Amino acid sequence: MEKNKLIIFAKQPELGKVKTRLSESIGEEKTLKIYLELLEITKSVTYSLDIDKIVYWNHLTEVLFGGFGSGYRAEVQEEGDLGWKMQIAFQNEFQTNPNKVLIIGTDCPFLTTEILHKAYQSLDQTDFVLGPARDGGYYLLGMKEFSPYLFHSIPWSTKDVLSLTLAKIQNHAKTVSLLEELDDIDDINDFNYWKSLN
Template identity: 70%
Template structure:
């Protein structure tokens, strides 16, 4: 699996800049702690994965408040909406032509190494692999050939992202495989799913 890659989209962990929907309910400091925890979970789950790992930060800083480690390369996300950012990242990482590329964020504490390995395996028989999120989006997307159409004409951060992405794939006569549905942590209800009723 040496030629396979994992893209991780992350935000610099700064007060008031992460998980703004959640911070309305629990405050900015608690939200930042939660975000650090999500970053640590993402690092723990992906560290031992035998693929090339590239963290695409929202911006690069001289001194980062969180380091994934030396085995993770660092890049910066492109300018534009989420679709444009992902499109450019996939374009960058699929240029060499071989291998399978997955993208995840840092919002889903339920992703496991086994889910990621399964996602790579599913790309043997499908053009795309998608990890559906309970909010109608997705927590993972994978492909083995650069296919920018999956990022176009999608209303990001809405409940239609997953269904429109699947429709787009089918319209282009491609196939996809769906992983288990998981919960992203975006608001207080999601946090309660993860942490129980402590919040």
């Protein structure tokens, strides 16, 4: 068994192409600064983990952010919807027979290193681990073996993502651990809530 892995899904920080719902309220330039801050938070909470860390970018470029630096491998997301992108990423990473694999995005400033440790530990007891997001999705998914059915027939970016994923796990007679519920930063209300806590 290889050591545990962490997949990080990220977009290159390009003006007008990140957090578009938020940019409708505060403008593209301020939104880009916020997205760069979210990337730095994601790096800060994952950097110390003694695992294989792989950033799956929407595309690679040397001109922009490019990567998280040493300790992170860079890959490119597959073309398709979010489910297909995640399915192929998990498939790629399970080819080397790791122990456990988690996936996160870069939208959750409330994620902590401790939560990630807890997610890996949870997989000692259950087949899957999920971090519920308040909008009905999830900020984290983890598994011990490649399970592509979790990504099929899910209406991504809707309030039903988590409930339908849990139903799929139950239908396959598998077990799941749930982490604490956290907020993603998608729109101005999420952003205002986050900044009100700082």
